[in-house]
Amino acid sequence: MADNAFLQAAWFVLVGMLLAGYAVLDGFDLGVGMQHLVTARTDEERRILLNSIGPVWDGNEVWLITAGGALFAAFPKVYATTFSGFYLAMMLILAALILRAVSIEFRSKAEGRRWRAAWDVAFSVGSVVPAVLFGVAIGNVMRGIPLDANGDYAGTFAGLLSPFALAVGLLSASISLAQGSAWLMLKTEGAVAARARRAAVAGIAAALVLWVVVTVWSRVEAPGLWGAFGGILPWAAPVVVAAGIGTAGLAVRAGRAGLAFLGTSSAIAGLVATLGLGLWPILVPAREVGEPLTVAATASSDLSLTVMIVVALVGMPLVVFYTAWVYRAFRGKVRLDEHSY
Amino acid sequence: MDVEQLARIQFAVTIAFHFFFPSISIGLAALIVILETLRVRDVRGRGETYDRAAAFWTRIFALTFAVGVATGIVMEFQFGTNWAEYSTFVGDIFGAPLAAEGILAFFLESTFLGVLLFGRGRLGSRVRWFAALMVSVGTLLSAVWIIIANSWMQTPAGFEVIDGRARLTDFFAAALNDSTIPRYLHTVAAALTAGAFVALGVSAWHVLKRKHLSVARAVLPAALLMAFVGAGGMFATGDASAKQVAVTQPAKFAGIMGIYSTASGVPMTIWALPPTQDPAKLPQGPEIQVARLLSFMTFGDWNAPIQGLEEFPTQDWPPVAISFLTYHNMVLLGTLMLLVMAFGAYYLWQRTIFRRPFWLRAAVLATPLPIIAIQLGWATAEVGRQPWIVYGVMRTADGVSRVVPADQVALSLGLLVGIYVLLGGVWLYLMRRELGHGPAPAPDGTDETALDELPRREPALRPGATAA
Numbered sequence: 001m002a003d004n005a006f007l008q009a010a011w012f013v014l015v016g017m018l019l020a021g022y023a024v025l026d027g028f029d030l031g032v033g034m035q036h037l038v039t040a041r042t043d044e045e046r047r048i049l050l051n052s053i054g055p056v057w058d059g060n061e062v063w064l065i066t067a068g069g070a071l072f073a074a075f076p077k078v079y080a081t082t083f084s085g086f087y088l089a090m091m092l093i094l095a096a097l098i099l100r101a102v103s104i105e106f107r108s109k110a111e112g113r114r115w116r117a118a119w120d121v122a123f124s125v126g127s128v129v130p131a132v133l134f135g136v137a138i139g140n141v142m143r144g145i146p147l148d149a150n151g152d153y154a155g156t157f158a159g160l161l162s163p164f165a166l167a168v169g170l171l172s173a174s175i176s177l178a179q180g181s182a183w184l185m186l187k188t189e190g191a192v193a194a195r196a197r198r199a200a201v202a203g204i205a206a207a208l209v210l211w212v213v214v215t216v217w218s219r220v221e222a223p224g225l226w227g228a229f230g231g232i233l234p235w236a237a238p239v240v241v242a243a244g245i246g247t248a249g250l251a252v253r254a255g256r257a258g259l260a261f262l263g264t265s266s267a268i269a270g271l272v273a274t275l276g277l278g279l280w281p282i283l284v285p286a287r288e289v290g291e292p293l294t295v296a297a298t299a300s301s302d303l304s305l306t307v308m309i310v311v312a313l314v315g316m317p318l319v320v321f322y323t324a325w326v327y328r329a330f331r332g333k334v335r336l337d338e339h340s341y
Numbered sequence: 342m343d344v345e346q347l348a349r350i351q352f353a354v355t356i357a358f359h360f361f362f363p364s365i366s367i368g369l370a371a372l373i374v375i376l377e378t379l380r381v382r383d384v385r386g387r388g389e390t391y392d393r394a395a396a397f398w399t400r401i402f403a404l405t406f407a408v409g410v411a412t413g414i415v416m417e418f419q420f421g422t423n424w425a426e427y428s429t430f431v432g433d434i435f436g437a438p439l440a441a442e443g444i445l446a447f448f449l450e451s452t453f454l455g456v457l458l459f460g461r462g463r464l465g466s467r468v469r470w471f472a473a474l475m476v477s478v479g480t481l482l483s484a485v486w487i488i489i490a491n492s493w494m495q496t497p498a499g500f501e502v503i504d505g506r507a508r509l510t511d512f513f514a515a516a517l518n519d520s521t522i523p524r525y526l527h528t529v530a531a532a533l534t535a536g537a538f539v540a541l542g543v544s545a546w547h548v549l550k551r552k553h554l555s556v557a558r559a560v561l562p563a564a565l566l567m568a569f570v571g572a573g574g575m576f577a578t579g580d581a582s583a584k585q586v587a588v589t590q591p592a593k594f595a596g597i598m599g600i601y602s603t604a605s606g607v608p609m610t611i612w613a614l615p616p617t618q619d620p621a622k623l624p625q626g627p628e629i630q631v632a633r634l635l636s637f638m639t640f641g642d643w644n645a646p647i648q649g650l651e652e653f654p655t656q657d658w659p660p661v662a663i664s665f666l667t668y669h670n671m672v673l674l675g676t677l678m679l680l681v682m683a684f685g686a687y688y689l690w691q692r693t694i695f696r697r698p699f700w701l702r703a704a705v706l707a708t709p710l711p712i713i714a715i716q717l718g719w720a721t722a723e724v725g726r727q728p729w730i731v732y733g734v735m736r737t738a739d740g741v742s743r744v745v746p747a748d749q750v751a752l753s754l755g756l757l758v759g760i761y762v763l764l765g766g767v768w769l770y771l772m773r774r775e776l777g778h779g780p781a782p783a784p785d786g787t788d789e790t791a792l793d794e795l796p797r798r799e800p801a802l803r804p805g806a807t808a809a
Contacts, residue, residue: 056452
């Protein structure tokens with residue numbers, strides 16, 4: 001069967017774009033969540049944080065669901081191997097995402113102090129855990145994982161917790177913190193905005209350091225990813241990361257929240273692009289044993305990819321259009337009213 | 342317990358718990374569209390009442406929807422985590438509807454729910470109406486894609502197996518397979534009924550308690566009509582669904598109906614002791630049967646033959662007792678619902694419904710019936726499909742992840758059960774609170790209108806007659 005290499009490449013890019021969309025959009029509301037207990041101290045401040053993401057967080061999370069669905073549909077074996085191989089980590093992410101989602105909705109439905117404090121903690125922990133663990137999962141994909149003859153994960157749970165993978169987890173959490181802080185600088189005023197600004201500085205500094213560390217370390221831990229960076233052009237992606245982090249840092253100092261948010265967003269998109277360039281044409285490299293899971297070997301049939309590309313080409317522009325409309329409609333600083341969380 | 346049993350229990354627990362919430366929210370979303378439309382058009386000058394009604398039911402919807410979203414993510418991850426062999430085998434066909442569900446449905450409902458919830462006082466009145474419509478369309482579309490995926494597991498079509506993987510050969514044959522349309526209509530009819538019963542039960546409860554009367558009286562007729570149409574639709578579509586199962590999944594049909602031997606003119610069992618996997622141990626007891634009815638209902642011929650389980654090797658039989666029990670109890674509950682609705686429709690036409698405390702109490706008690714029936718119906722569909730994960734193509738035992746050890750599945754099962762118990766408890770507590778609070782009070786004092794002053798049928802029957 002002559003498989004269409006262009007279609008397969010298109011889906012590699014599309015899955016990457018969906019992941020980047022998730023990382024940028026849910027990145028900021030996870031980043032808001034992880035600083036919930038620190039940046040917001042009074043009940044009113046915490047309500048402001050929740051309402052800053054109120055109208056949009058649910059839509060942001062759909063990017064994850066869609067990226068997962070697209071991976072399942074376009075590269076079923078990759079979906080099956082990573083989700084079953086990272087079993088306990090995935091279950092922890094699920095538990096965190098469940099508690100996080102309901103805590104946003106439940107918290108303000110009752111008044112008790114302990115009630116609200118409990119859901120505040122659930123929201124915060126539920127935001128930290130996915131941000132770190134998604135990064136750890138990506139760190140493992142970068143290093144490669146041991147694969148058996150069937151293409152399934154052949155390692156242990158402890159094997160997923162290498163120092164390198166944990167460093168990528170911290171990178172993902174810190175860039176998400178920076179992203180969430182920039183969002184809060186946009187949406188809040190006064191003491192909350194001032195604290196968010198300090199969190200932004202911490203997030204951006206940590207992200208910069210960890211990015212350099214992970215990049216240098218990857219020469220040893222993931223040398224295969226460097227093959228793509230022989231020419232000049234692929235360096236555009238890491239340059240975007242550097243420019244994004246730099247812009248964000250300067251913009252935070254200048255108090256320009258919008259520009260800072262743009263900077264951290266481009267840095268996240270640049271990180272996903274760097275990863276994609278390094279991996280291509282492999283999706284999951286093999287470490288020590290086994291054959292890597294390649295785009296060509298794991299892609300679905302041309303017919304299936306074609307049907308889905310039609311769905312994506314019709315659906316995604318609409319999604320982007322009305323999502324942009326909603327962000328515009330809810331622009332400006334958060335004002336609490338009787339309909340708020 | 343081995344890893345397959347644990348993975349199956351985990352799937353059953355997570356899908357059953359998850360599906361409580363969408364089954365309510367699909368119906369409530371439709372009801373909110375009705376209320377929003379009545380509000381925008383200011384029907385009978387009661388736009389203000391419909392506004393408070395829509396706001397109240399939107400709050401209830403949001404609470405339910407949030408739990409549905411949170412528990413829904415588990416479903417999408419779980420194919421990969423626990424059913425990796427299945428995912429690899431069917432990804433070419435099964436993955437596409439899941440991706441399409443995200444792109445064409447989830448984005449729509451989630452994004453516009455944000456507009457609906459937070460747009461009050463900020464965005465225009467028509468925008469709110471449009472957002473409600475989009476949320477409802479989103480819920481109905483998400484059902485399309487998930488039913489396509491699940492129906493393909495029931496009656497697979499439009500594919501061939503190459504190198505141990507199912508490959509799509511005809512998209513429309515796969516998407517619109519034999520069971521997609523009957524099952525979609527049946528599921529949506531049932532979900533509309535479930536949402537309508539919740540609104541109906543709550544409104545009836547408020548009327549009985551003499552609280553929040555203006556909104557309760559505005560919502561009850563709308564919910565009742567929706568429930569009546571939904572419950573009727575459930576029977577019509579259920580009939581179509583049963584016919585389809587008889588033709589395309591005969592072993593499942595025989596299991597559901599508890600038929601061991603192939604025969605002509607088969608009676609319909611209304612009530613009986615549940616059959617057993619071993620025909621020799623079939624319990625003897627009283628049963629209620631209608632002669633030849635099953636043959637007639639299924640094939641339109643009183644003497645039509647129906648295949649019994651004996652036609653199939655025993656390793657291809659579904660769990661007979663569970664299939665039989667879940668199906669027959671579902672039908673029983675459906676009949677009860679239709680009965681409550683028929684009286685309700687009559688009283689509504691008679692304009693005496695608010696003065697029928699017995700019926701109002703029945704409506705309160707009937708609130709969870711459709712939700713329970715939906716759970717039973719899904720159990721029938723999925724247990725009846727066993728031992729296949731893809732009917733006739735792949736066995737459930739062959740679909741489970743090979744690399745996930747049993748102790749890890751036991752751990753995740755414990756974790757999820759713990760979270761779900763907490764979630765279910767908190768949801769019930771908050772629902773009770775919200776329903777007790779009720780909608781915003783009527784500004785013109787109509788909440789205090791005594792029930793004795795409610796309109797009676799008589800004046801309307803005699804136009805021109807003056808009120809006493």
